[in-house]
Amino acid sequence: MDPVRNPYTPGAGSRPQALVGRDAEIDAMDVTLQRVLAGRNEQSQLLTGLRGVGKTVLLNEFEELAEGRGYFHEHIEVSEDGALASALASALRRVLLEMDAKRRLGGALRRAFGVLKAFALRLPDGIELHIDVDAVAGPADSGDLEADLAGLFVELGKVAREHRTGIMLTIDELHYVDRPTLTALIVGLHRAAQLRLPVTVAGAGLPNLAALTGEAKTYAERLFTFPVIDSxxxxxxxxxxxxxxxxxxxxxxxxxxxxxxxxxxxxxxxxxxxxxxxxxxxxxxxxxxxxxxxxxxxxxxxxxxxxxxxxxATSSTKAERLYMGTMARLGPGPVRTADVAAALGRTLAALSPTRDSLIKRALCYAPDRGEIDFTVPLFGEYMKRWMPGVRG
Ligand SMILES: Nc1ncnc2c1ncn2[C@@H]1O[C@H](COP(=O)(O)OP(=O)(O)O)[C@@H](O)[C@H]1O
Ligand SMILES: [Mg+2]
The missing domain is CATH 1.10.8 (Helicase, Ruva Protein; domain 3)
Structure with missing residues (x-):
């Protein structure tokens, strides 16, 4: 049929012609955005699920809702190296620039820009944001990321509230962020929430994201629900x-x-x-x-x-491919790491670096203790098609 009229346009993250089955998350987010803007507390969402289930398109929907509700919004996609703090600084700079441009705030934003500048300079990778103001020492440049992010969110949240708007960030691929940084993000946001400031984050990541919140778990549970996005x-x-x-x-x-x-x-x-x-x-x-x-x-x-x-699959090592091939053979579904080891005639300890790197690179995740599964649906079948000869 006419290819020009083809209504199925795949592409990770691109909005499908019909976005089905996600009304509950969308409605909840819309309520959250309104409440947060009104200075009330409400949980935002950290979406978790396998690849290709529609987390990114849902974040995009959230972003449109936020814009419709009068928020200033920016999107961050965390890269495999996990760098988040500098990406946050850049995103918040764009937020302030947009606020400035749309609302002609000028001098009213000088202090927020200055705090942001000091924050960015203090980061380990010390990025210099091109901001034409003097850095403001104090609120966000102690070198302790938890305290500094709290200071930054509070500073920007106050500016947003003064000008009757809110700040919303969407952060995708959040599972790549290391635990201390994720903790700092959660603690920082929690501080702003305690002060009922109109700052909120919605995030998405692979299923291991929920476990990554670690010691910030109680804060995370106050700030977010964790909807599981599935088939x-x-x-x-x-x-x-x-x-x-x-x-x-x-x-x-x-x-x-x-x-x-x-x-x-x-x-x-x-x-x-x-x-x-x-x-x-x-x-x-x-x-x-x-x-x-x-x-x-x-x-x-x-x-x-x-x-x-x-x-x-590309750029995986021979050991990783052997491990995944064995998982595929033992699957489908979660397999016990002990069974993989047994099938390969190796000890669990000898295989744990391979297991760890598969998880770190987000090809696999641990659905439960002692278990492992692919983060990509039907990946086991792909392994069998392409590596039928893998022996364990
Ligand atoms: N709720 C949905 N209804 C219909 N199609 C969807 C839905 N969610 C996702 N899709 C389709 O699946 C593709 C992959 O979604 P994406 O958000 O990139 O997944 P993820 O971020 O979870 O890997 C989208 O481009 C879209 O074509
Ligand atoms: Mg995605």
């Missing part, structure tokens, strides 16, 4: 496929829907990818049949293998 239900998956096509006057046959649900296991990213390829091969003009879907399967799998799956 869709059958009905939601059906809607995710049907709604975009319907807008183009195209209907899916029930047989095609049933096949799609089975093959994709209702994972949003897979639905999108299979939907796109099915559209490409379908004869049309106004229906998608089971046969269309079947012919699109090899194409869709190849596209996923060469993109979504391979980008995760």
């Amino acid at each position: 869709l239900t059958d009905a939601q998956a059906e809607e995710a496929l049907r709604a975009p096509a319907r807008d183009e006057g195209v209907e899916w046959d029930p047989a095609a829907i049933a096949l799609a649900q089975e093959v994709t296991r209702n994972y949003p990213y897979f639905l999108q990818e299979f939907g796109k390829r099915t559209w490409i091969v379908a004869d049309g003009p106004d229906r998608i049949t089971g046969d269309d879907f079947r012919r699109a399967v090899p194409l869709s799998i190849a596209a996923l293998d060469d993109g979504f799956f391979r980008v995760r």
Whole structure:
């Protein structure tokens, strides 16, 4: 069918034509934003879930809500090296610049800019933000990140409140942040929340994020709920496929829907990818049949293998691949690390560096003590397709 009208546009983080099944999170966030702006306490959200379930698109929705509610908003995507503090400084600088530009605040922001400048200079990587004011010593430059972030959020929160607005940050891939930095973020935000300042953060990360909050756990639980974002239900998956096509006057046959649900296991990213390829091969003009879907399967799998799956697998070492191949063979689902060791004829201790690096690189996570699983849905099947010869 007409490729120009293809309504399935995969791409990590890009909004699907129909965002289904996330109303509860969206509604809760909207209430939170209104309450926080009104100086009331309310929990924000740290979304957790596997790759491709729709965490980033949900954060994007939150961001639109925030803008609609009159917040100044910035987005941060944490990179694999885990650097957060300097990214926060840059994001908050953009927030202040935007506040300045939109509200013509000028001199009223001098102090906040100065505090931010001192904060950034004091960071271990000592970035110099191009801010044309003198650094203000005191509130956020002690060198203790917890105290300094608290000082910074309080300073900026007060400015926001004075000017009847709020500050909202969305932080994606939060699992890459090391525990002390994550703790500092939570403690800093907690301070601003105690003072009922209009500053809030919504975050997303892989399933190990909840455990990463460590000793800041009690604060984290006061500040955030931890919605688990997962695959869709059958009905939601059906809607995710049907709604975009319907807008183009195209209907899916029930047989095609049933096949799609089975093959994709209702994972949003897979639905999108299979939907796109099915559209490409379908004869049309106004229906998608089971046969269309079947012919699109090899194409869709190849596209996923060469993109979504391979980008995760590349740059893994031989030892890591052997470990993951063994997990795949023992799976699907969480496997016991002791069973991986036994299958490889090694001790747990000898394998723990490999296990740790797989977790650190976010290819795997520990669903429970002594267990390990892939962070990418259906990754075990990919390993079996590409590494059938892996021996343990
Ligand atoms: N609720 C949803 N309904 C329909 N499609 C979705 C939904 N959530 C995600 N998708 C699709 O899945 C893709 C992957 O989502 P993304 O937010 O990047 O996942 P994550 O951040 O969890 O890895 C999106 O680009 C979108 O096409
Ligand atoms: Mg994402």
